[in-house]
Amino acid sequence: xxxxxxxxxxxxxxxxxxVAPALIGRENELxxxxxxxxxxxARLVTLTGPAGVGKSRLAVAAAEAALDARQDPVPGEGVAGxxxxxxxxxxxxxxxxxxxxAAPGRALLLLDGCDHEGRPGPxxxxxxxxxxxxxxxxxxxxxxxxxxxxxLVPVAPLPVPSAAGHMDVEELRTVPAVELFALRAAEARPxxxxxxxxxxxxxxxxxxxGGLPVALELAAGRTRLYEPATLLARLRERPDQLYGGPAxxxxxxxxxxxxxxxxxxxLPARESALLDRLAVYRxxxxxxxxxxADEPVVDALLDRGVLALVDRGGAEPRYxxxxxxxxxxxxxxxxxxxxxxxxxxxxxxxxxxxxxxxPRLAGTEQAHWLAALAAEMPNVLAALxxxxxxxxxxxxxxxxxACREPWLAAGPLREGLAWCDLLAAGGLPQAAxxxxxDLGGALTAALGDAAEAVRRHRTALVGCKRLGDRRLTxxxxxxxxxALLATGDARGALASLEPAVAALKALGAPGPxxxxxxxxxxxxxxxxxxxxxxxxxxxxxxxxxxxxxPRGLAEALRLSAELSTPVATGTQRPQPPxxxxxxxxxxxxxxxxAAPAPGAPGDDExxxxxxxxxxxxxxxxxxxxxALAPVVEVFALLVLRRTPAQQPRVVRLLVAxxxxxxxxxxRPAATHAAAREEALAGLRARLGWTSYAVARxxxxxxxxxxxxxxxxxxxxAPPREAAGPGAxxxxxxxxxxxxxVALLVSEGLTNRQIAARLGLSEWTVVNHVRQxxxxxxxxxxxxxxxxxxxxx
Numbered sequence: 001x002x003x004x005x006x007x008x009x010x011x012x013x014x015x016x017x018x019v020a021p022a023l024i025g026r027e028n029e030l031x032x033x034x035x036x037x038x039x040x041x042a043r044l045v046t047l048t049g050p051a052g053v054g055k056s057r058l059a060v061a062a063a064e065a066a067l068d069a070r071q072d073p074v075p076g077e078g079v080a081g082x083x084x085x086x087x088x089x090x091x092x093x094x095x096x097x098x099x100x101x102a103a104p105g106r107a108l109l110l111l112d113g114c115d116h117e118g119r120p121g122p123x124x125x126x127x128x129x130x131x132x133x134x135x136x137x138x139x140x141x142x143x144x145x146x147x148x149x150x151x152l153v154p155v156a157p158l159p160v161p162s163a164a165g166h167m168d169v170e171e172l173r174t175v176p177a178v179e180l181f182a183l184r185a186a187e188a189r190p191x192x193x194x195x196x197x198x199x200x201x202x203x204x205x206x207x208x209x210g211g212l213p214v215a216l217e218l219a220a221g222r223t224r225l226y227e228p229a230t231l232l233a234r235l236r237e238r239p240d241q242l243y244g245g246p247a248x249x250x251x252x253x254x255x256x257x258x259x260x261x262x263x264x265x266x267l268p269a270r271e272s273a274l275l276d277r278l279a280v281y282r283x284x285x286x287x288x289x290x291x292x293a294d295e296p297v298v299d300a301l302l303d304r305g306v307l308a309l310v311d312r313g314g315a316e317p318r319y320x321x322x323x324x325x326x327x328x329x330x331x332x333x334x335x336x337x338x339x340x341x342x343x344x345x346x347x348x349x350x351x352x353x354x355x356x357x358x359p360r361l362a363g364t365e366q367a368h369w370l371a372a373l374a375a376e377m378p379n380v381l382a383a384l385x386x387x388x389x390x391x392x393x394x395x396x397x398x399x400x401x402a403c404r405e406p407w408l409a410a411g412p413l414r415e416g417l418a419w420c421d422l423l424a425a426g427g428l429p430q431a432a433x434x435x436x437x438d439l440g441g442a443l444t445a446a447l448g449d450a451a452e453a454v455r456r457h458r459t460a461l462v463g464c465k466r467l468g469d470r471r472l473t474x475x476x477x478x479x480x481x482x483a484l485l486a487t488g489d490a491r492g493a494l495a496s497l498e499p500a501v502a503a504l505k506a507l508g509a510p511g512p513x514x515x516x517x518x519x520x521x522x523x524x525x526x527x528x529x530x531x532x533x534x535x536x537x538x539x540x541x542x543x544x545x546x547x548x549x550p551r552g553l554a555e556a557l558r559l560s561a562e563l564s565t566p567v568a569t570g571t572q573r574p575q576p577p578x579x580x581x582x583x584x585x586x587x588x589x590x591x592x593x594a595a596p597a598p599g600a601p602g603d604d605e606x607x608x609x610x611x612x613x614x615x616x617x618x619x620x621x622x623x624x625x626x627a628l629a630p631v632v633e634v635f636a637l638l639v640l641r642r643t644p645a646q647q648p649r650v651v652r653l654l655v656a657x658x659x660x661x662x663x664x665x666x667r668p669a670a671t672h673a674a675a676r677e678e679a680l681a682g683l684r685a686r687l688g689w690t691s692y693a694v695a696r697x698x699x700x701x702x703x704x705x706x707x708x709x710x711x712x713x714x715x716x717a718p719p720r721e722a723a724g725p726g727a728x729x730x731x732x733x734x735x736x737x738x739x740x741v742a743l744l745v746s747e748g749l750t751n752r753q754i755a756a757r758l759g760l761s762e763w764t765v766v767n768h769v770r771q772x773x774x775x776x777x778x779x780x781x782x783x784x785x786x787x788x789x790x791x792x
Contacts, residue, residue, distance in 0.1 A: 034066070048154055067082060346383060522559055538781045564607060611786065653699065
């Protein structure tokens with residue numbers, strides 16, 4: 001048996017007939033190598049990749065296929081013989097080449113392990129190929145040999161289970177890394193199988209070891225002593241501690257420490273220094289960690305296979321130091337007493353990154369920076385741990401406060417809350433403590449405990465008043481109002497939100513004011529003030545669009561859909577206004593200005609559908625997992641109401657949204673949960689258990705991006721307008737004055753403001769607004785803004 005145990009035949013024995021070990025998950029790579037070897041002009045084919053990835057086994061399988069090809073009817077496809085030599089042995093290459101030249105027909109020379117002392121020089125390989133025209137060389141190496149005409153076949157680790165979405169056991173068993181692990185574990189422990197009980201741990205092991213075949217086989221061998229869950233816990237911090245390969249295996253395959261040392265051996269000083277710095281980074285870091293002078297060094301580390309590109313499809317590439325190299329280099333740093341300095345540099349870099357990104361999370365760059373920080377969150381949390389460990393509490397508190405938007409979007413809610421509580425109790429300055437307490441309230445509200453969120457916000461508000469910071473006081477008051485609304489106290493919410501909105505506007509904070517106005521609209525709607533809620537929501541939508549605040553806009557669009565259709569699952573039911581609390585608007589208005597109550601004939605399914613689709617796209621762009629779940633739930637219920645034939649899709653959406661909530665830790669409002677469970681119970685009865693179970697399993701397999709795609713692929717509601725304002729359903733087109741008024745409505749202006757702008761009486765503006773709504777077939781000013789927005 002060649003290569004899997006390191007046995008090599010005597011090179012003097014003539015042509016070698018290799019016996020290929022079984023390959024798992026290498027079908028595509030094997031076909032690629034075979035095609036390269038069959039090509040008439042192929043002289044040198046090199047398999048490259050990190051140590052332990054399985055290059056040797058793949059080369060043996062390709063050589064076996066080349067010998068078998070002699071039986072094919074196509075002349076010249078096969079080779080007369082395969083000659084193997086160890087390039088590290090003095091004179092072995094020349095001797096094997098001489099025998100290959102003497103063989104009749106085409107010969108294949110297999111150079112396995114062209115690394116370190118066994119790496120032939122480019123000139124030697126070029127001379128070898130020139131002296132033997134009928135010879136083809138198949139080599140394996142960590143890096144390309146650098147010979148002109150060399151054809152490279154990169155060999156990557158085996159695919160691993162995705163961390164996003166749920167995979168059932170049968171699907172998990174087909175993942176190549178899991179398949180290899182299970183096969184080797186069954187050899188070490190008869191009867192071992194991937195089951196429901198150990199599936200999550202096996203998937204975690206495969207991800208931790210990065211799909212590296214040698215690492216998977218070593219880990220599988222330890223299952224004779226440990227259950228997969230125990231083994232995963234032991235290896236989580238130091239995977240390179242694995243050892244115990246077969247006695248006949250090469251030394252580098254008998255432990256991950258030896259394998260990592262082999263992969264790093266001979267690195268130049270600059271490459272070694274950069275690798276040490278990167279070893280403390282969690283996998284999946286962006287190019288921002290590199291300096292300009294690092295670019296050629298990065299390329300060299302990529303060529304060596306110790307650094308990997310883990311994501312090429314995003315706005316910027318993302319990198320990871322491969323296991324076991326990462327844990328091995330960390331161990332080396334610790335042994336030299338340099339690990340703390342490397343971790344300090346890492347923490348300082350990420351503290352600067354988050355601080356620089358914080359001001360950009362409220363403007364036009366919000367989507368970019370939210371997505372970037374969500375991807376960097378493991379490193380941000382590691383930096384936070386380091387700052388706290390070295391006693392830099394004020395800087396840790398500043399980092400936590402700057403993580404407000406990313407945490408509320410990406411969903412590490414419980415971790416964030418734990419950090420808020422830990423640091424707030426650490427004797428920090430009062431301003432920092434207030435911000436941490438307020439953030440803890442926002443995270444608690446997202447986790448579904450509105451009463452606790454109210455308590456935290458009130459505590460923060462007491463501290464704000466002592467500080468005398470008007471802006472911070474207004475923001476905390478707005479957060480308190482939103483939390484009170486979530487508890488069902490609409491009047492208390494109104495008492496907090498109205499002064500907060502006014503103060504934020506006066507202080508020049510339009511973004512926070514617009515978000516608070518969205519909550520204020522919900523409070524008015526809960527009190528039965530539909531017209532006022534409609535007006536406030538229209539203002540908020542206009543401001544949020546103008547400021548390009550995707551997260552705030554997605555929330556406002558969801559609320560608008562809930563208020564304009566019977567699927568208002570997350571808002572308080574409207575209560576009729578008392579005589580002492582009239583439904584006050586901003587100016588004179590008539591019946592045409594009133595928004596219909598949910599379920600009334602004026603419900604706008606098309607507008608709600610369009611708004612929710614926009615909200616779904618915004619959640620995807622920003623990576624807002626916390627907001628995505630309720631948007632999907634409202635959208636799914638709207639789809640169910642509009643198109644009952646989409647019942648399986650609705651099951652998939654509701655189940656996937658619930659799985660997303662479990663991933664982030666967020667809990668739905670009671671009305672949301674009740675509406676979802678009621679819908680699922682009805683769908684289970686109508687579809688039957690089998691169809692329902694299939695749809696449920698499909699929903700569990702959806703990750704966030706797949707969830708959005710699934711929702712957006714549902715049929716859209718037919719629009720109310722066909723080509724432009726007033727062009728649908730036979731209405732008269734808008735007059736120039738009506739179009740002017742409609743444009744000002746879409747900008748969020750009130751009747752009084754429009755009258756002042758155009759020099760008209762307020763009642764004239766009211767009549768124009770009524771005509772616009774009638775001709776556009778709109779039931780509210782919000783719908784007018786949507787309709788006009790499509791053509792402006």
